[in-house]
Amino acid sequence: MFKILKSLSKSLTGHKPATEVKKPAEAPKGGVLNQVAKGNAAPAAPAKVKTPEELCEITPKMSKDEIRAQLKLLYRRFNRSASSLDAKVRGEAETMLNAIVDVREKHFGEI
Amino acid sequence: MAEYVGIDLGTTLSGLAYLKPDGNPEIVPNSDGERLTPSVVFFDSHEDVKLVGSAARDGGEPDRTIFQIKRHMDDPEHLVEIDGKKWTPAEISALILSKLKRDCSKICGDITDVVITVPANFNELARKSTIAAAEMAGMKVKRLVNEPTAAAVYYAHSQGVKGRILVYDLGGGTLDTTILEVEGDNIKILTSEGARHLGGSNFDDILLDAYAEQYKKQTGAALFSDERHRRRVLQATEDAKKMLSKLQRVNDTVANDQNSGIARIDLSREHFEKLIRNMLTRTVFLVEQALDSAKLKTSDIDHVVLVGGSTRIPKVKVILEKMFGKVPKSCGNVDECVALGAALFAKKSAKIQEVCNASYGTLAMVYNAKTKEEKLMNSIVIPKNTPIPCSRTQVYQTSEDNERIIEVDITQGEDPDAKYVDVIGRITLDVPAGRPKGCEIAVTFSYDENQRVRALIVDKQSGRSKEVAVSYKGAGVLSDEELKRRSAHLRAMRIE
Ligand SMILES: Nc1ncnc2c1ncn2[C@@H]1O[C@H](COP(=O)(O)OP(=O)(O)OP(=O)(O)O)[C@@H](O)[C@H]1O
Numbered sequence: 001m002f003k004i005l006k007s008l009s010k011s012l013t014g015h016k017p018a019t020e021v022k023k024p025a026e027a028p029k030g031g032v033l034n035q036v037a038k039g040n041a042a043p044a045a046p047a048k049v050k051t052p053e054e055l056c057e058i059t060p061k062m063s064k065d066e067i068r069a070q071l072k073l074l075y076r077r078f079n080r081s082a083s084s085l086d087a088k089v090r091g092e093a094e095t096m097l098n099a100i101v102d103v104r105e106k107h108f109g110e111i
Numbered sequence: 112m113a114e115y116v117g118i119d120l121g122t123t124l125s126g127l128a129y130l131k132p133d134g135n136p137e138i139v140p141n142s143d144g145e146r147l148t149p150s151v152v153f154f155d156s157h158e159d160v161k162l163v164g165s166a167a168r169d170g171g172e173p174d175r176t177i178f179q180i181k182r183h184m185d186d187p188e189h190l191v192e193i194d195g196k197k198w199t200p201a202e203i204s205a206l207i208l209s210k211l212k213r214d215c216s217k218i219c220g221d222i223t224d225v226v227i228t229v230p231a232n233f234n235e236l237a238r239k240s241t242i243a244a245a246e247m248a249g250m251k252v253k254r255l256v257n258e259p260t261a262a263a264v265y266y267a268h269s270q271g272v273k274g275r276i277l278v279y280d281l282g283g284g285t286l287d288t289t290i291l292e293v294e295g296d297n298i299k300i301l302t303s304e305g306a307r308h309l310g311g312s313n314f315d316d317i318l319l320d321a322y323a324e325q326y327k328k329q330t331g332a333a334l335f336s337d338e339r340h341r342r343r344v345l346q347a348t349e350d351a352k353k354m355l356s357k358l359q360r361v362n363d364t365v366a367n368d369q370n371s372g373i374a375r376i377d378l379s380r381e382h383f384e385k386l387i388r389n390m391l392t393r394t395v396f397l398v399e400q401a402l403d404s405a406k407l408k409t410s411d412i413d414h415v416v417l418v419g420g421s422t423r424i425p426k427v428k429v430i431l432e433k434m435f436g437k438v439p440k441s442c443g444n445v446d447e448c449v450a451l452g453a454a455l456f457a458k459k460s461a462k463i464q465e466v467c468n469a470s471y472g473t474l475a476m477v478y479n480a481k482t483k484e485e486k487l488m489n490s491i492v493i494p495k496n497t498p499i500p501c502s503r504t505q506v507y508q509t510s511e512d513n514e515r516i517i518e519v520d521i522t523q524g525e526d527p528d529a530k531y532v533d534v535i536g537r538i539t540l541d542v543p544a545g546r547p548k549g550c551e552i553a554v555t556f557s558y559d560e561n562q563r564v565r566a567l568i569v570d571k572q573s574g575r576s577k578e579v580a581v582s583y584k585g586a587g588v589l590s591d592e593e594l595k596r597r598s599a600h601l602r603a604m605r606i607e
Pocket residue numbers: 120121122123124125181258281282283284285286310311312349352353354356418419420421422423424445446
């Protein structure tokens with residue numbers, strides 16, 4: 001596995017890697033302090049509200065250990081974005097943190 | 112002159128301690144006779160005076176009162192406008208620090224150099240703003256130290272313990288957990304994890320919603336319609352919360368300011384615990400995260416130490432006891448130990464080994480030989496928990512022929528997914544034309560003891576290089592010039 005600096009592949013060529021991260025629609029606060037967009041914009045009208053399991057991508061086939069590992073990963077991720085300066089990102093993090101707690105309580109009991 | 116001074120600039124309460132000649136730290140009260148000063152500033156409209164502390168908190172003009180400014184220290188655009196003047200979070204904090212400096216120096220002597228505490232996961236900008244606030248208040252920051260580290264230093268000093276300690280610091284605005292090893296006078300931090308915006312004031316807000324709901328049910332009216340009244344009820348909910356740390360039940364009555372009648376609030380500890388259970392579960396996740404980061408199990412922890420006013424909530428102790436199988440200890444007064452530890456730290460900093468609180472890296476296209484896929488990822492150069500100060504280098508390659516400009520993004524965060532890290536800066540470097548792809552670029556990040564990062568890129572072939580410290584722009588970020596000007600202005604102000 002080798003690593004290539006991301007920006008190099010697009011410099012001067014105008015070519016953007018397919019996985020190029022989208023910047024938030026609304027400019028992030030703070031000039032050079034730019035923040036990578038956290039996730040894609042939500043679809044205009046979600047057909048149905050996702051359950052906590054769906055939000056956390058927990059499937060019925062997953063073992064307890066897998067669920068635990070998934071919750072840990074998501075907690076780390078969304079605890080971080082809960083302090084983002086972007087209100088939308090914070091809102092999404094709040095929803096996710098609530099879902100993570102719900103799934104934990106359901107599968108591992110209350111604290 | 113007080114040689115070793117520590118300041119806990121808290122979200123809700125701030126405190127200053129100094130090291131006495133016998134080597135023990137002591138809290139210095141303010142001129143109002145209080146050991147801790149509420150972190151609240153009031154701008155009077157009649158006189159040219161800024162009130163800081165209880166007087167400010169208990170006054171009744173919400174549009175001229177600033178609470179919890181610490182929550183905005185990382186926001187480069189946050190400005191508070193009073194009488195047409197725009198104040199940055201650093202300036203508001205400087206008013207709080209000025210009061211501490213002026214009041215306390217009457218007791219312990221002149222205060223010039225200080226150690227200030229910050230939440231472990233305060234980012235670069237928030238740390239910079241804290242240093243700027245101290246400068247404006249006429250003090251030089253010897254070191255910034257993480258709050259849980261300071262608390263642990265005090266705990267180790269006062270209890271004479273050794274072994275692995277987990278500090279659980281649940282304050283007014285933030286939760287920090289730190290794991291460290293103590294051996295005599297030497298302290299080694301293993302990891303720190305933090306949750307911003309998780310603290311006592313979240314519990315007050317949850318209770319406020321419960322009060323408003325009860326009020327609506329009983330009277331059919333809204334409990335508050337303006338900020339002034341909301342503040343009052345919020346104070347009542349905080350009082351009720353504190354009572355519930357001692358009593359099983361609290362009865363309260365509330366009214367709005369529209370004569371819609373009085374509602375009776377009957378609150379049990381059990382119900383309160385249920386209301387905040389979601390938040391407390393999040394704190395458990397954070398403790399587990401700290402254990403994972405340090406690759407430890409609960410049984411590897413010798414002492415669980417409680418810090419922060421919100422750890423007075425009995426359920427917090429119950430949860431931690433259940434988790435660790437041992438009774439958590441508190442180091443004396445839970446809301447003073449951070450300042451006390453900071454004063455000790457001012458003297459002992461050489462014996463305390465701290466770590467990098469976040470991972471720093473860059474965005475890179477990572478090629479996976481197995482799947483033959485190329486993916487944009489966060490490529491970490493300095494991993495979290497590396498002992499500091501430190502410096503690490505990672506070599507990358509260019510991917511196109513005839514690259515002319517090299518751009519390196521500086522990321523902060525552990526997530527391998529580029530979507531979930533912050534890009535906190537960027538360096539660009541011009542390189543010679545006409546070279547094939549595959550040229551090597553060395554990226555070096557260094558990290559100082561105030562948890563601030565610098566980046567250096569070197570084009571190996573041409574030897575060209577560029578170094579930058581992360582810098583921030585935004586309405587609330589002051590230039591050095593402006594900082595000097597405002598410092599002079601602030602020193603002439605009446606602050607009480
Ligand atoms: N007896 C009690 N029961 C419950 N909560 C309490 C009690 N006493 C204080 N608190 C809460 O503790 C918080 C203040 O704690 P502390 O002084 O440690 O925070 P801080 O240092 O200002 O904040 P931070 O460390 O988050 O910046 C407030 O939210 C307060 O309501």
